Amino acid sequence: MNWLIAILQTALLVGLSPLLAGWLKRCKCFLQNRQPPSVFQPYRDLLKLTRKQPVLSHDASWLFHFAPYMVLSATVLAASVVPFIAVDLPTSATADVIVLVGFFAFARFFLTLAGLDVGTAFGGMGASREVTISSLAEPAMLMAVFTLTMTASTTNLAFAIDHVLQAGLVLRPSFLFALFALLLVAVAETGRVPVDNPATHLELTMIHEAMILEYSGRHLALIEWASQLKLMLYGVLIANLFFPWGIAQSLSLNALGFGLFAILLKLAVLTLILAFAETAVAKMRLFRVQEYLGFAYLLALLGMLSHIVLEVLL
């Protein structure tokens, strides 16, 4: 039973991720008063891509086929770990937050390799920038996550959320810092403005798009889907870790329903904030990104220290 629900929730998460992307686009168009496409446009795109005939370079190796499947399944695994609508599910015990980061690293590893595989300048450029940014972002993210896990004294996401729920609404400075740090990192990791702009294909600025430039057809679909899923995951992570209220603690049907409603609401709000941010700020130079992420790291560090200094009462 539990397993079934876990799998269903994962499937739901995976299935809803294009919707989130659509919703985000819609918000942005609305803010930039443009005519928005349908919320379901991403689904259509994916479907179209899967039907198209993929074109591969002569120089592409087996790894090039292989990578998209790897990327997607790693992201799906990550999805299976994160509590979406219900907390105590067996899947969350198979892997904790460190493993979650590991999954993202796994996906990135193959994505960057794929970028290097064909041997174009674009692929290399994208890969190089991607690893740079991620290697800066990862410590900041772990720092932020550690703050929480140390508060809850567990690295298991489900237990952490439980702990927050039990504690009730406690105002913790460390959480504030961690939240901001995680937001910044999430923006960087999911390749949104101001770090990267998924909408552009301008050589000098693109990062994620440069990597996957050679992909087409179903492979492109897989990768697109994976990145949408990644965005979704970060959203869920932030929403459920910091504002877990409403998430289903029992497996009764209405609890689950309420949980679903709650998380969708939170996500909608988060996306709105993101859309605002993306509209407000401009993309920054590549070599200002380290300052941006350095700030994130600083926030995470402050969170950690304030947890150690202010909150642990021995």
Place this chain on the structure above:
Amino acid sequence: MNAQHLDFYMQTILSMAALVAFTSFLMLGQGRLLRLIFVFAIQGLLLTLTTGLAAYSLDNPHLYISAVLTLLLKVLFIPAMLRREVLKMAMHRDVEALKNKTLIMLSGASLMIFSYYILHPIVQTSNAVMINALAVGLSVVLLGMLLMISHRQAIAHVVGFMSIENGLFFAAIVATHGMPMVVELGVAFDVLVAAILFGIFFLHIRTSIDSLDVDLMNRLHEVEK
């Protein structure tokens, strides 16, 4: 105690000691090689007399033998050999200008005092004369080294070396009435061989740097010039 309480033997020994030390000083200040050699011969002679005296007064026969050996080696053979060298090299005219001679002499005097000073702790154990003799012997040894350090001629070095031997001998004779016979003979043999080797070396050195100035022999150094 002072001198008039001693028997004649002791008095002679003391005066001999004084003379030997005096000869060393003469050598130390001596710039001309021939005179140097001459003084060295005198010192040998004094040594012979001392040995003979000791042999007579202690009627110890084997000291006679060493006396004869000393006479042959140190008074006749070595001086003659050195003299021949000097004449062959035609160095009998030139004088070696010793740098700050007075300093050397002063340091020689202080060495004498020093050797008394270091032998002083032994005084209470045995009679004074022997200590004095030992001190003279030691100071002769040290003066001999000083001679070698201050002079540049290889011949002077040989003289210094031999006068060190003299000092040892003097100490041995006076303080301990000579070493056992076998040692005496051995030492004498060594001195003989050494003398011969010196002769050979003069030849080689002359042929290699055609001079006997040891300061010219400094090929084997490790100082970066």
Place this chain on the structure above:
Amino acid sequence: MIAVYFILFLALLGIVYFALIGHRTDVGKINTALNGISFLATVWLAVTVLKHGTLLSENKAFLIDSFNVYLIVLTAFVGMTTSIFSAPYMAHENAIGRLNDQRLRLYYSMYQGFMLAMYLVLTTNNMGVMWVAMEGATLATVLLVSLYRTPEAIEAAWKYFILCGVGIAQALFGTVLLYYAAVQINGIDNALLWTVLYEHADKLNPHILELAFVFLLIGYGTKMGLVPLHNWLPDAHSEGPTPMSAVLSGLLLNDALYAVVRNKMLVDGATHAPTASYLMMGFGMLTFLTAALLLHRQKDIKRLFSYSSIEHMGMMTFAFGIGGSLATFAGLLHMTVHSLTKSAIFVTVGHASQLAGTQKMEQIRGLIKTQPVIGWGLLIGTVAIAGFPPFGVFTSEFLVLMATMHSYPWLTLPLLLGIGVAFAGLFRHIQPIVYGNKPEGQEPIKANLWPVLIHLALVLWLGLAIPSFLADWFSQATLLISGEKLL
């Protein structure tokens, strides 16, 4: 006891024989044969000593105890192997015209003369005779140092002669003082015999003995190459023929050390103050460090290894200075392994310099590719002398370190520093010599590497396991010297 006379007589015979017909072609073999026989004789002697303990000849002229017996065997052994090596070496030198027949005669006869002096130093019971023999060793070798008659050789020989002569004279003064102190004790005759002196050690006047020890230390220390009395040593080693350097490093230094240690035993018996120990430790440490540093500055390969000899003598002096059973044992072991290794190294060095036609290190290159045997011999020998296990040098150095750690912990630091510096100094020079490509016109030569092989094998054996009989000797000698039992 007959063995002793036999050995001495044999050497004497050798002197005369070679002086007459030392230029024949087979002379090298005869030399080897003579040394071989005397080696067997010494083994026999060793066995008898092992059976009956200390031997004293009827006329009290010769004393063979567990301290000097193994040194005698060692001397004979190194003498033999070196003569094996010197046969082809000297033939080659003669062939390329560096030596004429007359000098060859001189060489072989003086070789025997040197061996005679060494045996006499070790076996005699009379410290006066010991002095005579020591001086005799100088006289025998000084002409060999100048054998090549180059200006450098003559200069080196002259320095060797004068410095050692003066030094040894001081040793004689020390002997006189000792004798004087001995004759003070009434009712004691032939007071220069070790046996007698040891009996009455406690009655001797400590002041005089301390003075005497200073003279003896400086005297024999000059022959040992203690800094700052060492200056003659690198010159003499580098300019003489290589077999001579081998025996000088392997034997003469040991015997000088032997003389010092004998006297130290006496002085320790008389003055129950650590003066002698402190003097030796100070000298040892100074010598060790200075030589280790000087290794870095060398250009001539034989000079390099003569400095390493100085360094090791410093370490042994230090070890004996520490006293105590462990350090003494280490010192004895180090004497053995050092002379074995160092003579082996000099053998290879000799071949290497013949191969390259020079002793300048920057002109000797690519030995391994030219003639692997020599190259590897030199490399392994250097590894051994630098104190790497499983060679015996490591064992003794390890023990010295442990002993130092026990008695004077802070002295281990300079010791270790010295070892490190010395190692670097050796290898920075040796590596480019053995490695690299073979330079133009460097051709293999006829070489006899058996001595090296045997020596290194022995050293290796000593490093892995010390045979029981040797351990017994060492422990008895340790008891004799330090007065403490080890095993």
Place this chain on the structure above:
Amino acid sequence: MLFLAYLAVLLSIASGGLALFVNQRVFVSSLWQQLPVSLRQQPFYCMTDDAHWRVVIQRSVFVLLGIASVAAIIAGLGGLLSKQILTDQIQLGLPWLPWHVRFDSLSALFFLIVGIGTGAVSLYGTGYVKHYQEQDHPFAVLGLFTGLFVAGMLLVLLADDAFFFMIAWEVMSVASYFLVAFQHENPANRRAAFLYLLMAEVGALAIILSFGVLASFSTGISFEAFRAAHLSDTWASIAFCLALLGFGMKAGLVPIHVWLPEAHPVAPSHISALMSGVMLKIALYGFIRFCFDLLDKVQWQWGLVLLLLGTVSALGGIFYALLQSNLKRLLAYSSVENIGIIFMVLGLAMIFMANGHPELAALGFIAALLHAFNHALFKNLLFLGAGIIQQQTHELNMEMLGGLIKKMPRTSVTFLIGCMSISALPLFNGFVSEWLVFQTALQVDVLESGVLRSLIPITAAALALTAALAAACFVKVYGITFLGVPRSHHSEKAVETTDKGMLTATALLAGLCFLFGIFPSLIIRLLNQVSSQILGQALKNDTALGWLWLAPVDAGQASYSAPLVLVSALIAAGVCYYFLRRTPDTLIRKSATWDCGFGGLTPRMQYSANAFTMPLRRIFAPVWQLDEQVKKDLSGALNQQVDAVHYQLHIQDHSWQWLYQPLENGVNSIAKQVSRIQTGNIRTYLSYSFVTLIVMLWMVS
């Protein structure tokens, strides 16, 4: 057990000895003729010609080595499973101190590591040594010292007294020195070898000194006596520092690591595999033995020192690895990084130990051991892979490689697995150990001292940075070396190696990496054994949720189940593959790479290794000493037209400038001063002895 251990040692020595006969065909066959006819009945074919004979000998040498490794592995496993401590004495060494031998589970574990490493090498070696010219690079030397090297490492693990330990230790060092200097015709090797031996010597002296400190507090120099000794805190700290210096120098901690990136690249590849994969672990063993076993108690300050040193090494190592373009040099630096991680978590273990949390200490201890084990696996794998690449392309400079994934499919797969394990991706063994390290670091809440509690998470974040950079670094390695288009004709003409042994060796190691990535609990259970013997404390519930799960501290705190992850990954991949399976109208079409419509893509347009790391180089510039030069060949009117651009990048280690060059200059200048006493003037010499005499007389009187 012990018998097997001895067997392993003897066999490896024997293999070394056998190697000496590689050129002695005539000699041996003459011996053969001596044998009675009855024995000579069967044909002894390999007497026929030299080449054949050489091959046979080389084979049998490596076969012997292989048997030795198998014996070592069995001995190790047996020692770990049977929870007993075996002791013995060999009648060698000093008369009053025979060689003491002790075989406990710690030794057993490292026996296992050595065994695996050597086994792989023995499979690999035969193929690798083929391409050495006999007259330039005699196999006799290589084989002999390889055998001695392995024997030395095994003996270190067996030694139970200071003397024996040092002998074995130095045999290991010296043998490996000769192996580093094996191809001594090019100066780089000579320099590396010298540096290596020098630092090995200094390290060994430091170790001897640390033993000496223990010895002066105890009754003898056997480890039994050491264990009984009780040191004052100061002396214990001194001993600890000396041991850290000695063993750290061998293990390659920053800043005493400089020999490592010099020596590992120049040694033959299978030797660098042994050195980097195994020998560093021996150094680690020595350190663990000294600190956790011989010293009676640990102090938390030591843990702090280790923590900081380890972090610095981890970061420094990976930073320098990132910029290397020589493959083996890069791998060597990444060894520094991994050693840093290990020491870091050892430091955590010490801190917990000293603060009275033995079970957490055990966690850290096991994490360290596990990482050591894993590193041995994948570093071996990577070095062997690098060896294959070198053999096939005669090239180690990544800028000259590329596109090998199509030329050498098998190698590329094994190498990929190696890269994934070393960059700590889930499903592979590297991840498990780093996960455990994080778990250890996150237990700081139990500590009282606020400093530690705030310091340790920061080091954990530093570790996160290290992991991320490692991933970046190995993306670069694999991407530049195997992917893309060949950058030189060397890699253009490269083909897959035909030698079965080399492929088997790498495949074996890759398989192990994967296996222990999926079933870490197998090895962790063995490690528990070790920690319960050394620390007297094992993990309480390492298998609370069943053997599929890994829950080191408490199922409620953290858990990881690699098998389930694997299963679900397969499901996910399978599902999407199923839905996207090739329908006829979506067959893949091959065409040219998109060239933005300009045309004429050349391999030189790809990202190079240096270009790939440029952003990181820019961001972390102060970490390195960079010397970057761009030269343009200008021509045409007013020198406006650029014909070619030359780019040069030279990376220097900071420690050279601050630590090593001053030392060298110091020694040289002192030596120069001292050498002034050798003036060459005899009168000066005479005055030396004169003055000495005077002074000493004055002193005694």
